[in-house]
Each structure stands twice: as structure tokens, then as C-alpha cells.
Amino acid sequence: MDEMQLEKFIKKYGKRYSEQLGINVKKEPFKWFLASILFGAPIRESTAMKTYRVFDAHGYTTPGSIINAGWDELVRCLDEGGYTRYDFKTADKILEVCKNLKEEGLDEIYKKAKDGRDLESRLKNLGKGIGDATISIFLREMDWGYHKISKYAEMASRNIGKEIESIEEEIALMKLGRDYCRKGKCNDCPLSHACIKFQ
Numbered sequence: 001m002d003e004m005q006l007e008k009f010i011k012k013y014g015k016r017y018s019e020q021l022g023i024n025v026k027k028e029p030f031k032w033f034l035a036s037i038l039f040g041a042p043i044r045e046s047t048a049m050k051t052y053r054v055f056d057a058h059g060y061t062t063p064g065s066i067i068n069a070g071w072d073e074l075v076r077c078l079d080e081g082g083y084t085r086y087d088f089k090t091a092d093k094i095l096e097v098c099k100n101l102k103e104e105g106l107d108e109i110y111k112k113a114k115d116g117r118d119l120e121s122r123l124k125n126l127g128k129g130i131g132d133a134t135i136s137i138f139l140r141e142m143d144w145g146y147h148k149i150s151k152y153a154e155m156a157s158r159n160i161g162k163e164i165e166s167i168e169e170e171i172a173l174m175k176l177g178r179d180y181c182r183k184g185k186c187n188d189c190p191l192s193h194a195c196i197k198f199q
Contacts, residue, residue, distance in 0.1 A: 006162065009190060014172035017045075018141045021052055025142055029106040031061050033138055037094060040134030041086050051081025063098035071095060089129065097127040116146035140167060152177030159195045 017039065018024075023031045034055065038048040054077045060066050066074065074091040083090060109126075113119035123138070124130045132148075139147035153170045156177035157163065164170050180189040189195065 005193075006160075006191065009176075010169055010172040012172075013175050014166075014168035014170075016141050016167060016171065017049070017137075021049060021056075028061075029142065030063065030101065031056075032141065033097070033106060034061065034066075034094065036134050036138035037090070037097065037130070038083070039137050040131065041083075041090065043083065043086065047082045051078060051083045054078075054081040063101045066094060066098045067102070093127045093129045097130065100126045110142075110144055113146075119144070119146050140170065150174040150177070152182060155181045156191075160191055 017035065018032050021031075021035055023035065025032045035048070035052045038051050039045065041048070055061060055066075058069075058077060060069050060074070060077065069077075071091050074094060075087045078084070078087040078090055109122045110119060113122055119139075120135050123135050136148055136150060140150075149164060149170060153164060153174040154177070156173040159177075159181055160173075162169075162173070164173060176189070176191060180186065186192055186195060
């Protein structure tokens with residue numbers, strides 16, 4: 001494997017989403033949870049990021065501010081970000097999460113969790129429709145010690161024979177697996193030279 005090329009690939013594609021959005025996950029876990037909900041739908045990353053930035057621009061980044069904004073305003077923000085296909089359902093989900101988090105914050109939920117499975121269950125119970133994808137995205141960047149490696153990252157890891165050693169590597173390999181490996185686009189893959197299929 002060309003370690004230099006792999007390093008360049010990870011540097012280019014492995015930046016944490018929270019960093020790209022300017023979120024400090026330790027100080028602002030709710031902001032990252034909100035972004036994770038947006039990323040969790042089967043929608044383009046660019047649309048999820050744009051929509052989060054709309055929420056941020058309007059100051060809707062705390063449970064209280066979102067509740068005060070109301071459902072109609074949330075739908076408007078989702079539409080402004082290009083989230084039109086899932087606007088109603090996502091507005092319902094975000095409002096339910098916010099109402100539950102008014103009682104108990106994310107840090108408290110983490111502290112009370114007995115283990116990773118319990119933590120996932122508690123997070124899913126915050127709102128209808130909070131699924132595995134959202135939880136995986138959220139926990140991957142929280143540094144809480146609990147998260148499952150993305151199936152796409154595992155797929156790419158096997159294909160190039162590279163053990164995942166950091167969050168940045170996981171994110172980069174997740175994109176590789178999602179955009180190339182699972183679609184069989186081996187000839188277009190930027191790391192095809194390292195793939196076991198070509199050896």
C-alpha cells in the first residue's frame with residue numbers, strides 16, 4: 001500500500017463533520033446531536049450541512065430556542081436548507097428531541113448510561129425516528145468511547161487491508177466504502193491500487 005497516498009486521502013476526506021461545522025462537541029453536544037439528526041436521513045451531506053448552517057444562522061441551536069421557534073419555523077428552515085423531502089417528519093423529530101432534552105441534557109444521559117448499548121437506547125428514546133445511523137454519526141465524534149464502526153468504513157478497511165486507527169481514518173474510509181466499494185466503482189476508486197481485488 002502507498003502510505004503517502006493513503007495519508008493524503010485521509011487528510012482530504014477524513015475531517016470530522018463537527019469541525020467542518022464549527023461545533024465544539026465537548027462544549028456543545030446538542031449542536032452536534034442536531035447536526036447528526038440532519039445527517040442521519042438518506043440525504044446529501046452537503047444538504048445536511050447547509051441545513052444545519054441555516055439553523056445556526058437563525059440561532060436555533062438549543063432545545064429552548066428550537067421549541068420557541070415552533071414547528072412552522074423549523075419546516076421553513078429545513079426547506080431553506082434544501083431538506084424539503086423530509087421537512088415535516090424531521091421537524092416533528094427535532095421538536096420531540098428538544099422537549100425531552102429540556103428535562104435531561106445529553107451529558108446527563110451519557111453519565112447515567114451503564115454501557116454503550118444503554119447509551120444508544122437512551123439516545124434513541126429521545127425521539128421517534130432516531131435510528132442507528134443518527135446515533136452512529138453522533139457517537140463517532142463525541143469521544144465518549146462508545147460507537148460502532150460504520151459498515152462502509154469496515155468494508156473499505158477490508159478491501160484495502162488497513163486497520164482503522166482513528167476517527168479521521170474511519171470517516172475517510174466510510175466515504176470510500178459508501179461512494180465506491182458498495183457501488184462496485186472499483187475502477188474509479190482513488191485507492192484502487194491498494195484494493196485486494198486488484199492484487
